[in-house]
Amino acid sequence: MWSFQNLLFTICVALRCLINAVGVIHVTGYLESEVNVSCSYGEGYESYEKYLCKNNCGDSDVLITTSKPVKNKYRIHEDKTARIFTMTISDLHSADAGKYWCGVTITGKDIYIEVKLKLVKDSCCDTATKVQSYEGYFKSVSCPYESQHQNSLKYICRGNRPSTCLQQALITSDTKQNGRFRLDDDKMSGTFTVTISSLTKNDSGSYLCGVQRNSDLDVFSAVELEVKEWCCVKSTKIKGTVGHPLTLLCPYPPQHRDNRKFLCKGEQLNSCKDITSQSRFKLEGNGSSSSFSVVITKLEEADAGTYWCGSDSERRPGNYTKIQLSVVFLQHTSTVPSTVEMPGKPSTQITDAGHYVGYTVPPLLLLLICVFAVIVYKCKHQKAKEDETVMNRNAQNEDALEEVMHVAENKIYESQDVVIYSNKETSELQSAGNDCEDLGEDEPDLENVTTEEIYCNGNFHNAN
Structure with a gap:
């Protein structure tokens, strides 16, 4: 019995020695984030249950076990090969x-194994390195680190939240580009450099340089980047014609009077x-007005694009024209004189086709x-036919009238009757003569011709 108690005492002493050898695990986490707590164990305990508890580790203090790996905001995962079990605590608050x-x-x-958890605000840092650059340029940001982190992972992210920086990293030392x-x-100087090219105003803001540490929080340094617009950049739009000359006017600040002037082409300055070294581009200075001009002798289609007038060979911020x-x-x-005819108008001759655009009649x-034109032609043709018909009819009427007169004259001579008309009868004959206009359009009835009709037809014939 005594020997068994001594054995239990010896085991307890051995366990206490083990605990003292391991020491205390210090873990730091960010408020409103999550943290991982990893604990190792010795060989032979792979099949035993593991857990995380707080305070005195009574039954009510057990937070999570490997037999039930998820409970509330706690999770547990065991790697039996490495003999490590890891607890994750999410939604951290000060009470945690x-x-x-x-x-x-x-x-x-x-x-x-004792674990001490410390929580800090999810922000960084008390001070930040301020850097400036300009749109279209590049900027290199230097991030120092301690020598013991030479082989650690380096990265950079936007914002000032360390808890999510690695997950949202813009680039890491594993990818490099x-x-x-x-x-x-x-590694010799203990500095990693992040270069950002083709800067825009949207690149302005806070950045965090991070160095990963497996046993504790990553190490960070803060950078504040400001991207400025080019000073006094003027923008203008010009339209030119292929094959024609074009002059570009480029002002510059007075202090650049003795500087070399140039014209360059590209989206970014x-x-x-x-x-300006090309033969078609001729640079002409104008010192009196603080401007110079570039004459393009013969414009080509490929000349379209963005140009910059410059007066600073180092292309530093200054007065530029875009x-x-x-x-x-x-x-x-x-290319030869042409004539344009419009309906109802006299023709117009274009004498210089190089300066005028030829008139093109729309299809409609x-x-x-x-x-x-077709309608006019048909009308004229129809009118001609009608005139011809009327002429033929008149000719027929004249022939018939002559025949009637001839017959009437013969009858007058045969009867030897002298017809004397009174004034009243003469008036009636004249009225009948006026009514005969309608008779001229019809064929005369030669069988029932009277003396009145003979004289009527005679008067109508004489009138014609």
């Missing part, structure tokens, strides 16, 4: 700070290509002109 215990359930007294971001690590050049073609239909107007 304090002392915890990692436990291994065994027969008798369990094995414990990501779009406009490049990371270079100089810091990367545009100087083109020129948006568009190129069009001269529109003409002929051309169709209407054709229809109008």
